[in-house]
Amino acid sequence: MPEVKRTKLFYHLKKWLEKAVMDYRMIEEGDRVLVGVSGGADSLALLDLLNTPMVFVxxxxxxxxxVDPGFEPDSAGYDRLERYLKTEGYDYVLEKTDIGPLSHSDYNKKNPCFLCSRLRRKRLFEIAGEKGCNRVALAHHQDDLIETLLINMFYGREISTMMPDQPIFGGSMHIIRPLAYLREELIKKYSREREFPIIESSCPTGPVSRRRYIKDLLNQLERDNKDIRANLFKAMSHVKMDYLPVLPALRQPVSGKREMALTDCGMDR
Structure with a gap:
């Protein structure tokens, strides 16, 4: 495996990735982790960082x-990604599907992002079982958690977001998000620094999705309050149930049984 360039940004990202892993006990000794790679900057950065020596993990x-969604043939990007994974010495699986076109077909016009994400994730779980993996690492970062909180409040009528460590299938497998403490802009900067072979998304819904709307809204709010995202992220750890209009009979702890929140795309970034 070629040596990773040790920059100041690299050490910053590693520090906060390892802190998230340790805080939520995402990885235990001997775990086998499936890293969901979308071909985007976030997932390739996650793969790269997890594949470098850990201090505390x-x-x-x-x-x-x-899992190729199959929107448009991109053999050049697909081949470039495979060459990269092979050159870096990864154990990998690349699979072409028709999940994207199926999710955006006429019979599913209402919420194509949800179905596409669900089907791709289902396939990840199946491959995880085939490869003996008990952890599925997705590249959702701090911005994704904040955006999902607002998506679920605005459209799902609930206060929830993605969990950094989410047990599924009775705890036999976990979805983990090691980038949960990291801002998107720093991950993108690292990806440019490392010159990853990015596969551009050709999803027709991406530019007009709910997530895109929320991201633009936060950008607008950030012009007046530069701490808006940081404050929203911290607010998720400072929930005062006594000051929320929740009926006493409904004050129940989160069960962790749901597979995913209403994330509206962004399956593995």
Missing amino acids: PEFSLVAVY
Whole structure:
């Protein structure tokens, strides 16, 4: 495996990735981690960072998995990604599907992003089982958690977001999000620094999705309050239930049984 360039940004990202992993006990000794790779900057940065020596995280193994949604033929991007994974010495699985066109077909016009994300994630779980993985690492970062909170409030009528460590299938597998403490802009900067072979998304819904709307709204609010995203992220850890109009009979702890929140795309970034 070629040596990773040790820059100041690299050490910053590693520090906060390892802190998230340790805070939520995302990875235990001997775990096998499937890293969901979308071909985008975030997932390739996550794969790269997890594949470098850890200071505080126990020994584990990983496999990179790319589930091609099949929107448009991009053999050049697909081949470039495979060459990169092979050159870097990864154990990997690349699979072409028709999930994207199916999710955007006429019979599913209402919420194509949800179905596309769900089907791709289902396939990731299946491959995880085939490869003996008990952790599925997705590249959702701090901005994604904040945006999902607002998406679920605005459209799902609930206060919830993605969990950094989410047990599924009775706890036999976990979805983990090691980038949960990291801002999107720094991850993108690192991806440019490392010159990852990015596959541009050709999803027709991406430019007009709910997530895009929320991202633009936050950008607008940030012009007046530069701390808006940081404040929203911190607010998720400072929930005062006594000051929310919740009926006593409904004050129940989160069960962790749901597979995912209403994330509206962004399956593995």
